[in-house]
Amino acid sequence: MQYSQTVGVQTYHFKDLKDVLAKATPSRSGDYLAGVAAQTNAERMAAKMCLADIPLSQFLQELVIPYESDEVSRLIIDTHDAAAFSAISHLTVGGLRNWLLSDAADTETLTCVAPGITPEMAAAVSKLMRNQDLILVARKCRVVTAFRDTIGLKGRMSTRLQPNHPTDDPRGIAASIVDGLLYGSGDAVIGINPATDSIPALTDLYHLVDEVISEYGIPTQSCVLTHVTNQIQVMERGAPVDLVFQSIAGTEKANQSFGINLEILREAREAALSLKRGTAGDNVMYFETGQGTALSANAHFGVDQQTCEARAYAIARRYAPLLSNTVVGFIGPEYLYNGKQIIRAGLEDHFCGKLLGVPIGCDVCYTNHADADQDDMDNLMTLLGAAEVTFIMGIPGADDIMLNYQSTSFHDALYLRNVLGLKPAPEFEQWLSAMNISDSTGRVRPVTPTHRLLKSLPGKLQAA
Template sequence: MQPNHPTVDLTGIAASIFDGLLYGNGDAVIGINPATDNVAQSVKLMRMLDEVIRKYKIPTQSCVLTHVTNTLEAIEQGAPVDLVFQSIGGTEATNRGFGFGLAELAEARDAALSLKRGSVGNNVMYFETGQGSSLSADAHHGLDQQTCEARAYAVARQFKPLLVNTVVGFIGPEYLFDGKEIIRAGLEDHFCGKLLGVPMGCDVCYTNHAEADQNDMDNLLTLLGVAGCNFVMGIPGSDDIMLNYQTTSFHDALYARRALGLKPAPEFDEWLTRMEIVRDGDSHRLA
């Protein structure tokens, strides 16, 4: 669940969180892209998310999708960090362009583990990737974008992440021109992620200037669900009003579960029943 807000209004974010929970979304993570990326803003969001999760005893994780160096500072300030986020690429030059190296990822992972906040396992990293990022940074060394993307999953695997998310159509038509190319890329990324053994998900998405529409996203969502994709994004109305791109909505995830006979994570499924969000223990039926 990604309840972004263009002015980081906490009331607006909280409303979106509850909207998502009532659709059964949020079992992987409740994550927010801060409109202003700085440590103070990130810590404020981390504390708000932690308060909501603790108040309602939600079996999930929170994450503020800020730069890894900001998260390190937040941990030093005593912020409640569940997952460390970072966008990563498949070459050293790409990651250097993103402002970090593998040493910083290792340091952040150790810092997050030191908080001992996880109730199941020690997977404290959340990575996002996307075909074209190395090319756009002129850091691909002549390699094609799919090869660079697959190499990013090898970077991710080294740090035992909870989530790896290909934001497949976000970089725009300069790298994936239309709906057909986005569908192909989403399936390529899913396959390569599974091959490399990472917990792969997909932000089924497109930018408003791409030759794509929501029909393409419905098709890709269904194909990924059939293929065993670990997670997809839930955003109010499928329209991210902060990042200005189109993705999947809360009810899209509910559709995929119903159509394919899938369920949320077991602990989250039990919580949905206990909170009477679903009826008769059936996560396909909202109360």
């Protein structure tokens, strides 16, 4: 297929489908770094016009990365559901945008069509959508998962409690967990990024969180975000593993740079399923992604970073995760330069994930070398709340003292729940009420020193 677009007297030529996709992408530093971005604003708009006229069926003929050389491409094609696709197979990319925004595309229809949409189709249509379009359509999509509680129901927004500590000190981690629980945080997962790679130390962390969850009967799950091969090892040694975590990216070569492939993910999932630790469901995986990861591993093959990111969601949905998290501003200014680019990317990722059927949440975040601040995070979290994002992070004071970046705080989640009327997962909501953490209206109560969590846990920690 030839790709060109004439606007007025000017004709723009594009090499191939991935060139159109890259040049149609809203401006961001990572695509300039990769040398794939449009050179002028006019060229970008011409690429969008060209993209709007491309039939969706073309995406099944022309792969952005060849089938033969990339297992992610093979996964996308081999698991494509032609029957689900038939409802939209006659559309162009521009036609898909119109259809998604129409009343015909209701929640049920979108759920049925999801297996027929490839990541490249989702990325393509997102490039033609304004922020409000991304919010409106994502809000109509519904992806419900469960382990010990149920994530992703209408009107709910969950939080990952992230109690990181720079040296994995168990008392420091436990103190952050208690603080978060008292703010009603942690229904998506209590997930620790460990400083260590050491198997014995990792095993201790699993036991620490498991004890807190068991002691208070919390309807949530734990995760330690170490390499998947470490998690397979600790499961072999009998550690109480709820969710298996792994960072994933949209190309085989990028995943290779993480030291993983699809077979390792399958093996890890099987191991976690065999433990049968879920009570409400068996979604045992937790994935993290982020625009720019493929490029940072020099494994993008000329594909723009947002399309690479959407391809990672094909991996995520294959392994039925409880949660998938786009860590949107973590990677740094060479990929997303400022607040505007981070906000746009967060909305794109959430939209693409939901459209593809992934239970996607967002680490609304930035680093100290990016041109962004807490006001930008307020904007993005509010927009994602309106889009009914599956979950966001809960970090003490929004400051992760282990990973050195800023995200969203326990207070931020309360703000969103307050302004938008969002509630935590139903099982967790009941637990908060039973523990006297929230009142009958769901508002978090003032903390008293006599609260059960405060009275019993610090004593145990002192003894530790």
